[in-house]
Structure formats: structure tokens, C-alpha cells
């Protein structure tokens with residue numbers, strides 16, 4: 001049995017669900033992979049808790065379900081920032097699941113990830129912020145310290161879009177990538193087609209918890225653009241930045257355009273595209289596009305995302321995911337962890 005001690009920063013939708021997945025799968029992970037996963041430190045926005053002998057996962061989940069903070073974890077909880085936990089606690093791995101916070105230079109995620117890599121910890125994160133702002137720096141830092149940096153959950157939730165591109169298309173030249181990596185824009189466009197007003201559609205998405213606190217992150221296409229940038233760097237090895245993406249959000253779409261697409265049997269989705277040019281560079285764009293049913297992403301439902309890779313030797317490969325709740329996104333942290341340790 002191998003004991004892996006880990007820190008978890010961010011105990012929201014994903015962090016808490018990840019803890020629950022570990023509780024549910026403990027016996028399976030021990031039997032199948034010989035892994036004893038031990039949470040030795042946890043942080044949320046209000047504090048930290050650390051115990052080298054291991055925190056009780058069920059107690060952490062219970063605190064968060066009750067709207068509490070881990071600062072109130074008995075005896076070892078206290079009011080301190082996540083960065084302090086990562087700088088001081090001994091662990092093999094950091095799981096970083098705090099908010100994207102691009103307007104705050106991706107903090108606290110970026111500092112926590114840098115610190116963990118420098119201290120020789122592997123890092124797994126579904127947080128796009130640090131990967132968009134500092135992809136190459138973090139990649140180099142991981143290599144310098146001989147540790148792994150995994151971020152499968154940053155693109156299209158639980159869909160293994162990055163693994164598919166990086167691992168299963170080895171040796172291929174990727175000519176084109178098309179992805180629908182954002183759920184909430186699809187949901188809103190479908191509601192508009194049904195005659196729901198823009199305000200009601202946005203409010204409904206917010207009620208479902210599908211919309212970021214800053215709605216423009218989703219509606220103006222920033223989220224899809226960030227995911228495309230990560231995919232371009234990780235899969236296409238094209239050093240793209242957010243400003244390289246020609247970005248059009250969904251706010252300019254009129255219900256009549258959406259309905260006329262429906263009359264042609266097409267369905268609008270916010271499509272992120274990377275198109276290879278003759279000089280080997282990629283042109284990156286995000287825009288709402290009417291997709292016909294024969295397009296591999298043309299039948300995506302409201303809670304579905306997808307990716308299509310067009311390659312020179314593997315043909316065209318498409319993958320989609322139905323993600324009615326954030327469990328698949330939380331599970332990407334397990335996928336990454338197992339990829340490191342099994």
C-alpha cells in the first residue's frame with residue numbers, strides 16, 4: 001500500500017465533491033491501485049486545517065455542507081491563508097480547486113501552485129486561471145523540480161479532452177480542433193430559442209449554479225477562450241495566450257437568429273476552434289455557430305460538451321460528455337491523481 005499525502009485548496013463544488021468521491025471509493029482505490037490517500041491539509045476562503053496524521057474527510061465534507069469553514073475543524077483548524085498551508089505543510093501532492101480569479105492574477109491558485117512545485121509536490125488542478133496566465137512558467141517549474149503538473153479538469157469539465165489529444169493522438173498532426181467546452185452558453189441559447197427572455201434565461205442559468213459570479217466570463221466567451229488557450233498549449237504545443245483568441249460571445253445573438261437556425265434544424269453552440277495554417281501556427285477563435293445535426297457536435301444537449309479532433313492519420317475523432325452535475329469535473333482530479341500514481 002502506498003500512502004499519498006495531499007493538500008486540498010478549495011472546498012466548493014469540486015473540492016467537496018472530490019472528498020466525497022474519495023470516501024465512496026476508498027476500498028476500490030486501495031484494492032485496485034494500492035493507494036491510501038491521506039488529506040493532510042485543507043483550505044477554503046476563511047481558513048485552513050492541517051494534520052500530518054490525516055484529516056477526517058467525512059468531517060471536512062460535513063463542515064462544508066453546513067456552510068462552515070475548515071478553520072473550525074476541531075483543534076487543527078485556524079484562520080490562515082491557503083498559501084501558508086502550501087508553504088508549510090509536508091505533502092506529496094497539491095490539489096488546487098480555488099476560483100479562477102483572472103482579475104486577481106489567478107490568486108490564490110497561482111501562488112499555491114508555484115509554491116507546491118518548488119517544494120517538490122505534484123500538482124493537480126481544475127483551475128483555469130493559473131494555467132492560462134502562466135502555462136509555460138508552471139510547466140517549466142514542474143520539469144525543473146521533477147514533478148507532475150496535471151490539469152485535465154480545466155477544459156470541458158469531466159470530458160478527457162486533453163488526455164484524448166495528448167495521449168491518444170500521439171504522432172498525429174492535428175489539423176483542426178473544434179470544441180464546445182462551456183455548458184452554460186448552450187443552456188441559455190436553448191432557452192432563448194424556446195422563447196424565454198434573455199434576462200430570464202440568464203437568471204435560470206444562475207439559479208442552476210451554472211453561471212460564474214461574473215456572468216461576462218461565460219457570456220462574452222472568456223471561459224471558452226481560456227479553455228482553448230490551455231488546449232492549444234497542452235495538446236497543440238502552440239504557445240497561445242488569451243489575447244490570441246478572436247472572441248465573440250453570445251450576447252449579440254438575437255432570438256430570431258437562433259429560431260431561424262432551429263428552423264434549418266441547426267443548433268447554436270459557442271464553438272472554440274483551432275485551425276492549423278500552412279506555417280504550422282494555429283488560428284484560434286470562439287464564436288456562436290449554428291451547427292447542423294450531421295456535425296459531430298450538432299446534437300449536443302443542454303448539459304453536454306464535446307470536442308472534435310481532425311488529424312492526418314487518425315481521421316476525425318469526436319468525444320462528448322453529459323454532465324448534469326459537477327461530479328465528473330470533480331472526478332478529473334482523481335483521474336489526474338491516478339495517472340500520476342498508478
Ligand SMILES: NC(=O)c1ccc[n+]([C@@H]2O[C@H](COP(=O)([O-])OP(=O)(O)OC[C@H]3O[C@@H](n4cnc5c(N)ncnc54)[C@H](OP(=O)(O)O)[C@@H]3O)[C@@H](O)[C@H]2O)c1
Pocket residue numbers: 009010011012013014015043044045046069081082097098099100107108126127128129153154157325326329
Ligand atoms: N464547478 C464546475 O463544474 C467546474 C468544472 C471544471 C473546473 N472548475 C474549476 O474548479 C475550480 C473550483 O470550482 P468550484 O465550482 O468548486 O468553485 P466554488 O464552488 O466557488 O468553490 C471555490 C472554493 O475555493 C475556496 N476559496 C475561495 N477563495 C479562496 C482563497 N482565497 N483561498 C482559499 N480558498 C478559497 C472557496 O471557499 P469557501 O468554501 O469558504 O467559499 C470554495 O471552497 C475553479 O477554478 C473552477 O473554474 C469548476
